[in-house]
Amino acid sequence: MSDPLLAVDGLRIGFGPAKDGAEAVRGVGFTLEAGKVLGIVGESGSGKSLTMMALLQLLPGQARCSGSARFRGKELIGMRKSEIRHLRGKDIGCVFQDPLSAFNPVKTIGDQIVEAIRLHDRRISRRAAMKEAEELLAAVSIPQPDQRLRQYPHEFSGGMRQRAMIAMAIANKPALLIADEPTTALDVTVQAQILDLLRTLTRERGIGLVLITHDLGVVAGMADNIAVMYGGRFVEAGTADEIFYHTRHPYTRGLIEAMPKLDRPEERLVAIEGTPPSIWSRPPGCSFAPRCYFAQERCRQQEPELRDLEHTRSACLRAEELPPRETVAHAQDTGKDMTL
Known part of the structure; x- marks a missing residue:
């Protein structure tokens, strides 16, 4: 089999001294085929843009980067500046935020x-x-x-x-296009036009597209695969259908429940309480545990690995126990404890 258009494995990005510094991206990995769309979704500060900037060697000077990122079989991490400048803008295009x-x-x-x-x-x-x-x-x-x-x-x-x-x-007819929040601050009509344009370019020109966004609704209709990022790592990954219909992570579930439902306007939106962790003071165990409605003591002690489940890959110790969405909404309305 031929190599994928882009293959990232074990990507890590840190700031400060190697021993005492902080990691903003922690072991990210994914593959992207030509003509496909990968949506990377998460809140601000989760490491989405840093991941893509690392591939283009556009990180700030104090950043530390390790791992592998192969574009058409060529390693991007550590590539000479003259070579990466030839790729940027020609073989790899970027739509900035x-x-x-x-x-x-x-x-x-x-x-x-x-x-x-x-x-x-x-x-x-x-x-x-x-x-x-x-x-x-x-x-x-x-x-x-x-x-x-x-x-x-x-x-x-x-x-x-x-x-x-x-x-x-x-x-310059790139093979890979990175779109970093391309619809930020645009009204919904223009947003739809931009997304339709990107979708058309992907299909007609066979461009591989990495779409970075904080809004699951943006990737719902155009991404082939979705990776949900939190605290510098992927916490869930799968096809678009798997993520929306078979999610096995509380954070992804929270993002979905926070989306307005046009067919059910009376349905109450469920907010994710709290704020994302700082890279300098990340809690032990699961980074999402302080905000998670289902967290147990073991979640605060042990950081879960991204593992294969029936439909998706999820980094949650209680993935198989995740209750139905309507149960969550009812528990939050009534104040019921869902941690047991």
């Missing part, structure tokens, strides 16, 4: 897309690259692309800037 700060404010959109194209293909003329940039803007449904090329980032709306960012990310 805030397109306004990602674009250069004093250069036109057209100039920046042309720069991205010519950086990896010196043979193409500026005129030909500008024509290609116009076609890219048209491909991401930006109206009047010939005029928009001459405009600056601040003259674009939020949705148009995100589309322009996607256009620049796919300019």
Whole structure:
């Protein structure tokens, strides 16, 4: 069998001295095939973006990184700067979370897309690259692309800037696209358009897509596989159907119960109490135990491994005992103790 497009194994990212420092990402591993979508979901600070920045060698200078990340069989961790610069923007595209700060404010959109194209293909003329940039803007449904090329980032709306960012990310026909919170701060209509665009690019061009988000609803309709991240590690992983219909982790269950149900608007949303742990003061045992409605004393002492279950892979000591969703909601309404 051929190698997957991207294979990550045992990825760890830390800050501070190796002995006394803190780990922000702890042993993450996954594979991604061409033409497939992997959704990485979790709250802010869980390590989602750091994981992807490590693959591109865009971590801050004080960060420590170890493990393996193989792209088309080539090891990215520890790769020489000259090699990784050749891959970034060409074979691996990235859609950053805030397109306004990602674009250069004093250069036109057209100039920046042309720069991205010519950086990896010196043979193409500026005129030909500008024509290609116009076609890219048209491909991401930006109206009047010939005029928009001459405009600056601040003259674009939020949705148009995100589309322009996607256009620049796919300019060199990458095999892998990393989208870090691509729909943040966009209204629901524009959000749906951006997700539909990413879905179309994945299917038509065979691009492997890693979609990073805090919202399970964003990945519900487009991810082939979902990995739920908490406290710097994956706590549950599986196909989209397995995660939504057969979840075996309380944190994933909490994320699902916090989503509004359009077909059941009267259903009460169940919030996850508390806050995510700091990497400098992570509790012993399961990182989610202080916020978990089902935690027992053993959960506070022993950190569970990600293990195979009937449908998903879950890092929960009580995965097989997880009660039905309606039982959880009733217990929280009545104050019943679910830890026994």
